[in-house]
Amino acid sequence: MPAFSLVRFTAKGLSRRPIRTTLTIIGLAALILTYVSVQSLVSTLEMNVSGSVSSLGGEIDVWSKGTSFPLFSRVPMSYANTVQSIPGVNLAAPVALAQMTVDNNQAVIAGVVPSELPRMLTYTMVAGTMISSNQSGILAIGKALAATVGKTSGQTLLLDGYNYSIAGVYQTNAWIDYSLIIPHSVAQQLIGWVNQTSMIVVTTQDPRNVDTIIGQIRTLLPTTDAFRTSEAPSKISPIFASLEAIATDITIIVSLSAVLGIMNSNLNNLRERMRTFAIFKATGASSSQIIRLVLYESLLIGILATLLGLGISYVVLNLVSVPVAETINVAIILVPSTFIYATILAISVSLAAAIYPALRIARVRPQEVFRFG
Amino acid sequence: MDDNVILRTEGLSKAYGNGPKKTIALDNVSLQIARRKLLAVHGPSGSGKTTLLFLLGGLDKPTSGRIYFEGIEVSIMSERRLSKLRRNSFGFVFQNYNLVDELTVLENVMLTMMFEGKPDAERKDRAEELLRRVGIAGKERRRPSQLSAGEQQRVAVARAVANRPELVLMDEPTGNLDQENSQQLMRLVADMVQGEGATCVIATHNLDIVSEAPSKIFLKSGRIVSD
Numbered sequence: 001m002p003a004f005s006l007v008r009f010t011a012k013g014l015s016r017r018p019i020r021t022t023l024t025i026i027g028l029a030a031l032i033l034t035y036v037s038v039q040s041l042v043s044t045l046e047m048n049v050s051g052s053v054s055s056l057g058g059e060i061d062v063w064s065k066g067t068s069f070p071l072f073s074r075v076p077m078s079y080a081n082t083v084q085s086i087p088g089v090n091l092a093a094p095v096a097l098a099q100m101t102v103d104n105n106q107a108v109i110a111g112v113v114p115s116e117l118p119r120m121l122t123y124t125m126v127a128g129t130m131i132s133s134n135q136s137g138i139l140a141i142g143k144a145l146a147a148t149v150g151k152t153s154g155q156t157l158l159l160d161g162y163n164y165s166i167a168g169v170y171q172t173n174a175w176i177d178y179s180l181i182i183p184h185s186v187a188q189q190l191i192g193w194v195n196q197t198s199m200i201v202v203t204t205q206d207p208r209n210v211d212t213i214i215g216q217i218r219t220l221l222p223t224t225d226a227f228r229t230s231e232a233p234s235k236i237s238p239i240f241a242s243l244e245a246i247a248t249d250i251t252i253i254v255s256l257s258a259v260l261g262i263m264n265s266n267l268n269n270l271r272e273r274m275r276t277f278a279i280f281k282a283t284g285a286s287s288s289q290i291i292r293l294v295l296y297e298s299l300l301i302g303i304l305a306t307l308l309g310l311g312i313s314y315v316v317l318n319l320v321s322v323p324v325a326e327t328i329n330v331a332i333i334l335v336p337s338t339f340i341y342a343t344i345l346a347i348s349v350s351l352a353a354a355i356y357p358a359l360r361i362a363r364v365r366p367q368e369v370f371r372f373g
Numbered sequence: 374m375d376d377n378v379i380l381r382t383e384g385l386s387k388a389y390g391n392g393p394k395k396t397i398a399l400d401n402v403s404l405q406i407a408r409r410k411l412l413a414v415h416g417p418s419g420s421g422k423t424t425l426l427f428l429l430g431g432l433d434k435p436t437s438g439r440i441y442f443e444g445i446e447v448s449i450m451s452e453r454r455l456s457k458l459r460r461n462s463f464g465f466v467f468q469n470y471n472l473v474d475e476l477t478v479l480e481n482v483m484l485t486m487m488f489e490g491k492p493d494a495e496r497k498d499r500a501e502e503l504l505r506r507v508g509i510a511g512k513e514r515r516r517p518s519q520l521s522a523g524e525q526q527r528v529a530v531a532r533a534v535a536n537r538p539e540l541v542l543m544d545e546p547t548g549n550l551d552q553e554n555s556q557q558l559m560r561l562v563a564d565m566v567q568g569e570g571a572t573c574v575i576a577t578h579n580l581d582i583v584s585e586a587p588s589k590i591f592l593k594s595g596r597i598v599s600d
Binding site for chain 1: 472487
C-alpha cells in the first residue's frame with residue numbers, strides 16, 4: 001500500500017478525533033517548550049558569561065592561577081610583553097575589569113589599550129566614535145547599558161563618582177553591550193592598580209597552534225592559568241560547568257515522562273479503537289500495515305507538535321529575559337541547533353511512545369474482538 | 374483435486390480452553406464448497422456456525438484438521454499470507470456490520486482496496502459504483518451510524534465484494550434486519566455476490582434463506598448433522 005495513501009488516511013483519522021489529537025499535540029508541544037527553554041537558558045548564560053571574556057576577543061585567556069572569575073584575577077602588566085614574545089602570538093592585550101557604579105547602576109567596565117581595540121573586538125558604532133587615545137574623562141558605552149542609564153554620545157555620566165564624557169555608543173550583540181570601555185591606563189587609576197591588569201587576551205597567527213602556545217605560557221608564567229577562551233564558562237563556576245549536565249538530566253526526565261504518558265494515552269486510545277483495528281485486519285490489513293498506521297499517526301502528531309512547540313517557544317522566549325548580573329537582564333539567545341534537536345526529540349518521543357502500542361494492536365485477533373467485544 | 378471445489382475442510386476441529394473448561398466449538402467437520410454456489414450453514418445458537426466461518430476465512434486457526442482454498446492449505450499459512458488472502462480472495466459480512474464509524478460510508482467500502490494498494494481514483498470509482506448498486510448513492514459522505522440497519526448491511530456487502538473476492542463469508546447477515554430488509558439483502562447478495570462470480574457461505578438462522586440455498590449443512594454441537 002502506498003505510504004502516501006496511508007498517511008492521508010491517518011491524517012483524516014486524526015482530524016476525526018480532534019480533542020484527543022489536540023491534547024496529545026499540546027502535551028508534546030509542552031515538552032518542546034521545556035526543552036527549548038532549558039537549553040536556551042543554558043546557551044544564554046553560557047554565551048553571556050563566556051561573552052564577558054570572549055567578546056573581548058582572543059583565542060586564549062591568561063588569568064592569575066586559581067581565580068574563578070576574571071573580575072578577581074590580577075596579573076602583572078609585564079606578562080603581556082612576555083606572552084607577546086612567544087612565537088606565533090599575534091596580540092597579547094591586557095584587559096582590566098572591574099565592577100563600578102555607572103550613574104545609579106552597577107556595571108562591569110573594561111579597560112583596554114585603545115590602539116589594540118580594533119584587533120580585539122568586533123563592534124559597530126551606534127552613535128559617536130570609539131575611544132582612540134588614553135585621554136582621561138572619556139569612555140564608550142555599550143548600547144544596552146546606554147539604554148539602561150538613558151544616555152547617548154555627547155552626554156556625560158558618573159563613573160564611580162567622576163564625570164565622563166560619552167564618546168560613542170557601540171554594539172557587539174554580546175555581553176559587553178551591558179558594559180563600558182575606558183582606556184586601560186584610566187581603568188588602572190580608577191581601580192588603584194600599578195602595573196597590574198586583570199587578564200591578558202591573546203590572539204594567535206595560526207589557530208592550530210593555540211594548544212602549543214598555551215603550553216608555552218604555562219611554562220613561562222607558572223603563576224598564571226592560560227586556557228582557551230571557550231573554556232572560560234566552566235572555569236568561572238563549577239556550577240556552570242554542570243549546568244549543561246543538569247539541562248540534559250532535565251531533558252531526559254521530561255522526555256521519559258512524556259514517552260510514558262503518551263504511550264499510556266496511545267494504549268488507551270488504541271484499546272478504545274480495538275474494534276476498528278480488528279475490522280482492518282478482517283478486511284485484509286497486514287500486521288505491518290497496522291503498525292505503520294499507528295506509527296504514521298504518531299509521526300504526524302510529532303510533526304504538528306513540533307511546529308506548535310517551536311512556534312510557542314520562539315514567541316515566548318523572545319518575550320522574556322534573564323538576569324546575568326545585578327540590574328542586567330539579557331534576552332534569551334535562541335540557537336538554531338536547539339530547534340533542530342527539539343524537532344528530533346519530539347519526533348523520537350512521539351515514535352518511541354507508539355512502538356509498543358503499535359506492536360500490541362497489530363496482534364489483535366479479530367475473531368476475539370468480534371465475539372467478546 | 375476437483376476443479377469445481379473452491380474450498381474444502383478435512384476433520385476440522387476447534388476447541389476453546391483447556392482441561393475441564395475445554396469447550397469444543399467444532400468437531401471433525403469435513404466439507405466441500407462448490408465454486409460459485411451459495412452454501413447455507415444453519416443450526417441453533419452455539420452450534421459452531423460462526424466458528425466455522427472464522428476458520429474458513431482465515432480469521433482463526435483450527436485446533437486440528439485442515440482447510441484448503443483452491444487446493445492450497447490455509448490452516449498452516451503465515452499471518453502475512455493469510456492477510457493477503459483475506460484482502461484479495463475473501464470478503465466478510467458480519468451480523469453487526471462491523472463498519473468503521475470514524476470513516477465515511479465511501480471510505481468503508483474503499484478500505485479493502487486501500488490495503489490492497491489500489492490507486493485512489495480506481496478505488497473511489499469502484500466504491501461509488503458499488504454503493505450505487507446497493508442503493509446507497511448520495512449517502513457516501515455519511516457515517517455508518519447515520520444509516521439504517523438495512524443500509525449499513527448493504528454497505529457491508531459492498532465492502533465485502535469490493536476487491537472482487539472468490540469467496541464471501543456472511544455471518545448472520547440478516548440477524549438484525551426485519552423481513553423486508555432481509556429479503557432485499559438476499560436479493561442483493563444474489564445479484565452482487567453471485568453476480569460478481571463469487572462463492573457464498575452464509576451462516577444463518579433464517580429458514581427462508583436456507584430453503585432457497587442450493588446447498589446447505591446443518592450444524593449441531595459443532596458437528597455436521599445433515600447436508
